Each structure stands twice: as structure tokens, then as C-alpha cells.
Amino acid sequence: MDxxxxxxxxxxxxxxxxxRQLFQVALQVLLVVLFVAQLSFRAExxxxxxxxxxxxxxxxxxxxxxxxLVVRLLAVTSWRRLPxxxxxxxxxxxxxxxxxxSGGAAYPGRFALxxxxxxxxxxxxxxxxxxxxxxxxxxxxxxxxxxxxxxRRRRRGGRWVMVDVExxxxxxxxxxxxxxxxxxxxxxxxxxTPAPRD
Numbered sequence: 219m220d221x222x223x224x225x226x227x228x229x230x231x232x233x234x235x236x237x238r239q240l241f242q243v244a245l246q247v248l249l250v251v252l253f254v255a256q257l258s259f260r261a262e263x264x265x266x267x268x269x270x271x272x273x274x275x276x277x278x279x280x281x282x283x284x285x286x287l288v289v290r291l292l293a294v295t296s297w298r299r300l301p302x303x304x305x306x307x308x309x310x311x312x313x314x315x316x317x318x319x320s321g322g323a324a325y326p327g328r329f330a331l332x333x334x335x336x337x338x339x340x341x342x343x344x345x346x347x348x349x350x351x352x353x354x355x356x357x358x359x360x361x362x363x364x365x366x367x368x369x370r371r372r373r374r375g376g377r378w379v380m381v382d383v384e385x386x387x388x389x390x391x392x393x394x395x396x397x398x399x400x401x402x403x404x405x406x407x408x409x410x411t412p413a414p415r416d
Contacts, residue, residue, distance in 0.1 A: 231312055231398035232294060238394055239291040246284040253277045290326075293341065297330040300339070306332040310406035312391075312399055316340070316349065317378065319387035325349040329391060331356065331406050336381075336389070356410040358384040364400045379403065 253273060260270050290313065297311030310331045315324035316338055325344035330337045335356055340349035360382040379400045381389040393399045 226309055228295075229310065229312075229398070229402050231393070231395040231402055234395045234398060235294045235313065235393075236291065239287060239294065243284060243287045243291060246280060246287060250277060250280050250284060253280065293326075293328065297328045300328070300330050300337070302332055303334070306334045308332050309409055310402055312393065312402075314379075314399065315392040316344075317390040317392060318349075319390075323347075324392050331403065331410060333410050338389075354383055354386075354389065356407065358386070359389075359407055359411070360384060362400050362404040362407065364396050 254277060257270065257273055257277065260267075260273070264270070293313045296313070298308065300308065300311075302308060308330055312329050313326070314329055315326045316329075317324050325340050325347065327338055327340035327344050327349065330339075333356065335353045336359060337351070337353045339351050362379065362381050365378050365380055377392060377396055379391040379393060379396050381391075381403065383389060391399065
């Protein structure tokens with residue numbers, strides 16, 4: 219897909235999340251390369267002793283974690299490939315973690331807002347943990363806020379993006395770019411449902 223022709227265009231949160239994930243992937247790839255070089259050196263000089271096998275297990279675990287990071291990097295923009303109905307178009311999306319109203323551990327997945335609905339699609343690991351796809355009508359979504367916010371900090375605090383749902387529990391998203399996600403979601407909701415918001 220031509221990046222210049224993306225519709226909607228790449229958002230600031232999307233760029234920031236991709237940059238953050240790329241940095242983590244690059245760092246872990248560097249660590250894997252360094253450990254593989256150390257493994258090769260140890261194999262040539264000292265053979266395959268106990269430390270060598272421990273390092274090999276660590277490299278395998280690190281490579282698996284790196285593969286998960288690559289999948290997450292690709293997931294940041296995967297909401298663009300979600301199917302839409304003939305009467306709707308995608309406005310905004312992100313990869314974030316859904317915190318259920320009952321609390322507990324968060325469930326990573328894709329969030330996509332169209333002109334008619336907000337959808338949450340859990341990633342495969344979240345599905346294995348019992349998360350299910352959900353959707354809410356755009357007209358039922360109201361105030362979007364970041365919480366908790368510590369006004370004493372020089373930089374804005376906050377970790378959770380809360381979206382109020384008329385007649386239901388609020389939707390809670392966790393994102394490393396909470397303020398950007400909240401601002402963009404608020405703007406996209408004003409396009410989806412132009413009625414005045416809280």
C-alpha cells in the first residue's frame with residue numbers, strides 16, 4: 219500500500235507507536251546478534267559447556283520475544299485492513315490494550331473507529347486468554363479522557379484512555395501514547411457523530 223495514499227492518513231500516535239516499537243525491535247536484534255557472536259566465540263574456544271547452553275536458551279528466548287515485537291509492530295497499522303460495510307468508512311485506529319470493566323490484566327488488540335462504530339478485535343494471545351471481539355455504536359460514545367493525570371508533573375501524566383458509553387461501562391484503553399490516542403479518538407468521534415460532546 220502506498221503510504222502517500224493512506225486513508226485516513228497516518229496519525230501522530232501511529233507514528234509514535236511505530237517509532238517506539240522499531241526502537242525496541244532494533245535493540246533486541248542487536249542483543250541477539252551480540253549473543254550469537256559470543257556463542258560462536260565460546261564454541262570455538264571452549265566448546266559447548268554448561269554456560270554455552272544457558273546462553274543458547276537465552277538467545278532463543280530473546281529471538282522469540284523479538285518475533286512478538288515484530289508482530290506488534292505490524293499490528294499498529296493492521297486496523298486499516300479491517301473490512302467495512304458499504305455505508306461506513308474507517309476514521310481512526312490503533313493497537314492498544316483493553317482493560318475490562320472487571321479489571322485484571324489487559325488484553326492487547328486492535329481498536330478501529332468507523333463512521334458508525336468502534337470495534338475492538340483482540341490479538342491471538344488475548345483470544346486464548348478469553349477476550350472476545352466487541353463493538354459499540356459511535357453515537358453511544360461520549361466523553362474521551364485520560365486518567366489518572368498528575369498535575370504536579372512537568373509532562374502530562376496519565377496511562378488510561380477512558381471512553382464513556384451511553385448506558386454501559388466505559389471503555390478503557392492502555393497505550394504508551396495515551397494523550398495522542400485520546401486527542402485523536404475525540405477528533406475522530408466528532409467526525410463520526412457531529413453532535414456536541416462532553
